[in-house]
Amino acid sequence: QKEVEQDPGPLSVPEGAIVSLNCTYSNSAFQYFMWYRQYSRKGPELLMYTYSSGNKEDGRFTAQVDKSSKYISLFIRDSQPSDSATYLCAMSGTGGFKTIFGAGTRLFVKA
Amino acid sequence: DTGVSQDPRHKITKRGQNVTFRCDPISEHNRLYWYRQTLGQGPEFLTYFQNEAQLEKSRLLSDRFSAERPKGSFSTLEIQRTEQGDSAMYLCASSLGRKLTETNYGYTFGSGTRLTVV
Numbered sequence: 255q256k257e258v259e260q261d262p263g264p265l266s267v268p269e270g271a272i273v274s275l276n277c278t279y280s281n282s283a284f285q286y287f288m289w290y291r292q293y294s295r296k297g298p299e300l301l302m303y304t305y306s307s308g309n310k311e312d313g314r315f316t317a318q319v320d321k322s323s324k325y326i327s328l329f330i331r332d333s334q335p336s337d338s339a340t341y342l343c344a345m346s347g348t349g350g351f352k353t354i355f356g357a358g359t360r361l362f363v364k365a
Numbered sequence: 366d367t368g369v370s371q372d373p374r375h376k377i378t379k380r381g382q383n384v385t386f387r388c389d390p391i392s393e394h395n396r397l398y399w400y401r402q403t404l405g406q407g408p409e410f411l412t413y414f415q416n417e418a419q420l421e422k423s424r425l426l427s428d429r430f431s432a433e434r435p436k437g438s439f440s441t442l443e444i445q446r447t448e449q450g451d452s453a454m455y456l457c458a459s460s461l462g463r464k465l466t467e468t469n470y471g472y473t474f475g476s477g478t479r480l481t482v483v
Binding site: 288296300303351352356358 | 398406475
C-alpha cells in the first residue's frame with residue numbers, strides 16, 4: 255500500500271464548477287500537507303500549504319485537512335480553463351525534509 | 366533570480382552511456398532535492414542536500430546514481446550505464462531551512478530534465 259493515495263482521474267468539469275480533489279494517507283507522522291499544481295512538461299508549483307488539521311483559504315482555493323480520518327482535500331471554486339492541470343497532494347513529517355507525493359489527479363475544465 | 370534552473374531540458378541517450386544533469390537552485394536556498402517522476406506518477410524522492418552535505422539517499426538511488434553539491438551551490442546528478450528504466454523526468458527543487466530540523470514549508474521546483482534512454 256502506498257503512503258499517499260490519490261485518484262488519478264481524469265476529472266472533467268464545466269467552467270464555473272466547484273472542484274473537489276482528495277487524498278488519503280496512512281502515515282500518522284505526517285504533519286505538513288501541501289497541494290502542488292503541475293502543467294504539462296513543467297515542474298510542480300506550490301499552491302497551498304497547511305499544518306496539521308484545519309482549513310486554509312487562498313482566493314478560489316481552499317485546503318482542508320482531517321488528520322483523524324487521514325484525509326485531505328483541495329476545493330477550487332469558480333473553476334477556469336486555466337485551472338486545467340495535474341494536482342498533486344504532498345505531505346511530510348515534523349522536521350522532515352522529504353516530501354511524499356500522491357500520483358496526481360488530472361483536471362480538465364471545459365469552457 | 367529566476368527560480369530553479371535545470372539543464373539540459375531534454376536528453377536522449379543510448380543505453381549504457383553516462384549522463385549528467387545540472388541544477389541551479391534559488392540562490393538563498395540552502396536545501397536542494399532531486400526527485401524522479403515517471404508518466405502518471407507523482408515525484409519520487411531521490412536525495413537531499415543541506416548546504417553541501419548529502420543527508421539522505423533513497424533506495425531508488427542505485428550505485429549507478431551519484432549526486433554532488435560542491436560548495437553548497439549548484440548540484441549535479443550523474444547516472445552511469447543508463448538503462449531504459451531510467452527514462453523519466455528528473456526534477457530538482459530547493460527550499461530554505463535555517464536549522465537542520467526546521468520543517469520544510471514547500472519546495473520550488475525547476476522545470477525538470479526529461480531523460481529518454483533508447
